[in-house]
Every structure is written in C-alpha cells, then in structure tokens.
Amino acid sequence: MTDANGSIQTLRPARQLADLPSRFPGESAAYRRSRNELLAEEIELRRHIERVAEQRRALPPGGVVPEDYRFVGEAGPVTLSEMFGEHDTLVTYNWMFGPRRARPCPMCTSLLSAYDGEMPDILQRVAFAVIGRSPIDRLVAFGKERGWRHLRLYSSGGNTFNRDYAGEDPAGDDQPAFNVFTRGDGTVRHFWGAEMGPSTADPGQDPRGAPDVMPLWTVLDMTPGGRGSDWYPKLEYGAAPR
Known part of the structure; x- marks a missing residue:
C-alpha cells in the first residue's frame, strides 16, 4: 500500500494486529478467539476498501459530458x-x-x-x-x-x-x-x-454497490440479525418505540 506521498508501506499482518486480550466483561476464551479472527478479517476488509478507493482515484480521464444539461x-x-x-x-x-x-x-x-x-x-x-x-x-x-x-x-x-x-x-x-x-x-x-445492480448481484443477496452507501445497512450489518431478507425502509411507521 502507498501512503499520501506515494511511498510503499509494509503493513503488519492483520492477524498480528488482531491478537487482542480479553476486552469485555464476561466474555469467554472461545468468544475472544472468534472475535480476534473476525477482527483480522475486518482489518483486511478495511485494507481492501482502501485499495479499491486508490484504484478508483487512479482512473484515467472519463468521457466529456455531451452537453451542459x-x-x-x-x-x-x-x-x-x-x-x-x-x-x-x-x-x-x-x-x-x-x-x-x-x-x-x-x-x-x-x-x-x-x-x-x-x-x-x-x-x-x-x-x-x-x-x-x-x-x-x-x-x-x-x-x-x-x-x-x-x-x-x-x-x-x-x-x-x-x-x-x-x-x-x-x-x-x-x-x-x-x-x-x-x-x-x-x-x-x-x-x-455506480454500475453494480441486479446483473452483478450474488445469489440470495439484494443488489447493492460496494462499498455500500447506505448508513442504515452499515449499522444493521453490525447486529446479530443483520439487514434481514424481508425488510426495507418505509416512508412512514407506526408510533416510535420508547
């Protein structure tokens, strides 16, 4: 990976960065092992997002807009x-x-x-x-x-x-x-x-871009139930929960 000055940086292995001790009250050793494995994948995901963003910024000039709409x-x-x-x-x-x-x-x-x-x-x-x-x-x-x-x-x-x-x-x-x-x-x-859509969707997944631009989905993806498969936002809901 290159830094802001274009210099090549050597990154520490994600698994090494993710080797954390117990952090939260009551967590088991099994939970911490699984959590650290997930953390390593999260670090790799972050790095991949950075690589994609760098590749996007390096695109050659795009087409001239055909008219000043x-x-x-x-x-x-x-x-x-x-x-x-x-x-x-x-x-x-x-x-x-x-x-x-x-x-x-x-x-x-x-x-x-x-x-x-x-x-x-x-x-x-x-x-x-x-x-x-x-x-x-x-x-x-x-x-x-x-x-x-x-x-x-x-x-x-x-x-x-x-x-x-x-x-x-x-x-x-x-x-x-x-x-x-x-x-x-x-x-x-x-x-x-954005060019991702139904034709590029994986089986069983709602078509969406990458990275996902919906803050709503980003939050729900951090929860046990995830975004679900049969729920979407509405313009109106019932009474707000207290």
Missing part, C-alpha cells in the same frame, strides 16, 4: 457546470421520484435523509446535487415534509441526464444512481458512476 433548482434554472459552484468535483444522486410516482422511493429517502445531516461536511470538499424527474416544487415539498435542510434538489424533467447517466427510460421506471463529475480547464468530464 439544464436543470431547475429551488432558485431557478441552473446548468450542470453551475452546480459545481466553487468546487472541481460534483457528486450527483438520481432520486427515484419521477412524475409517475405518487411518493418517492423509501430506500432513496432513507439514504438522502442520512446524507442531509452529513451535507454541511460533504460540501466542504465537493458539490452534491440530488436530481429527480418530478417538477422542482414537488421535490422541494417532499424535502420539507421530511425536514431536510441541506440537500440541494434539482429537477431534470426537461433534459436527458437521468437517461444518459442512470439508464432511465423516460417512459418507464426511475433508477437510482451515483455519478461523479470533474471540472478542469473549462471541461466537465464524467469521473465515475
């Missing part, structure tokens, strides 16, 4: 290049809330609700745009209903952005998608887009 934001018309603001990187998320939907996708809503809280930090580093095909007033109204404060919402109802970068059929279903764009020397390029 025009959207409608809360303040009026805006182009893709204008969404960058002061940054040279723009992250976009295709929100499954097209005009044919009575209500938006619950999974998208769960994800975006988590990101709304992170947005003041994210916007220090990159620009971030949430793009849906419904009229902007409809997008904004739902955002207010959910209590979103920081997400920047845009309607793509008048362009082909969603079709070009999320594979959406204008007459069909919405598709979720992350895309990353860069801007330099007056040129906007596509840097990376």
Whole structure:
C-alpha cells in the first residue's frame, strides 16, 4: 500500500494486529478467539476498501459530458457546470421520484435523509446535487415534509441526464444512481458512476454497490440479525418505540 506521498508501506499482518486480550466483561476464551479472527478479517476488509478507493482515484480521464444539461433548482434554472459552484468535483444522486410516482422511493429517502445531516461536511470538499424527474416544487415539498435542510434538489424533467447517466427510460421506471463529475480547464468530464445492480448481484443477496452507501445497512450489518431478507425502509411507521 502507498501512503499520501506515494511511498510503499509494509503493513503488519492483520492477524498480528488482531491478537487482542480479553476486552469485555464476561466474555469467554472461545468468544475472544472468534472475535480476534473476525477482527483480522475486518482489518483486511478495511485494507481492501482502501485499495479499491486508490484504484478508483487512479482512473484515467472519463468521457466529456455531451452537453451542459439544464436543470431547475429551488432558485431557478441552473446548468450542470453551475452546480459545481466553487468546487472541481460534483457528486450527483438520481432520486427515484419521477412524475409517475405518487411518493418517492423509501430506500432513496432513507439514504438522502442520512446524507442531509452529513451535507454541511460533504460540501466542504465537493458539490452534491440530488436530481429527480418530478417538477422542482414537488421535490422541494417532499424535502420539507421530511425536514431536510441541506440537500440541494434539482429537477431534470426537461433534459436527458437521468437517461444518459442512470439508464432511465423516460417512459418507464426511475433508477437510482451515483455519478461523479470533474471540472478542469473549462471541461466537465464524467469521473465515475455506480454500475453494480441486479446483473452483478450474488445469489440470495439484494443488489447493492460496494462499498455500500447506505448508513442504515452499515449499522444493521453490525447486529446479530443483520439487514434481514424481508425488510426495507418505509416512508412512514407506526408510533416510535420508547
């Protein structure tokens, strides 16, 4: 693995780093042995995530964006290049809330609700745009209903952005998608887009990207029951547990 200066670093074996003594009250020797074996795998997973991120950053220049797409934001018309603001990187998320939907996708809503809280930090580093095909007033109204404060919402109802970068059929279903764009020397390029989906899913698993972008699943994956196989987020629930 290379450090920030490009120097090769020799890493200690994960199993050696994971050789911890008992840590928690009442744990058995069998529990600690199994936990340390798991810890070694967690260290290796972290290292693999770092390698993948490094490989992603090293991608050659992506394709030039075919047009400066025009959207409608809360303040009026805006182009893709204008969404960058002061940054040279723009992250976009295709929100499954097209005009044919009575209500938006619950999974998208769960994800975006988590990101709304992170947005003041994210916007220090990159620009971030949430793009849906419904009229902007409809997008904004739902955002207010959910209590979103920081997400920047845009309607793509008048362009082909969603079709070009999320594979959406204008007459069909919405598709979720992350895309990353860069801007330099007056040129906007596509840097990376999420391409994992049903065709790349493993048997018995819900299709998802890697690393998983859902904070909800990250938390549930640390629990004995995991994320389950028959539960997904909803837009509304019953009375909150006390």
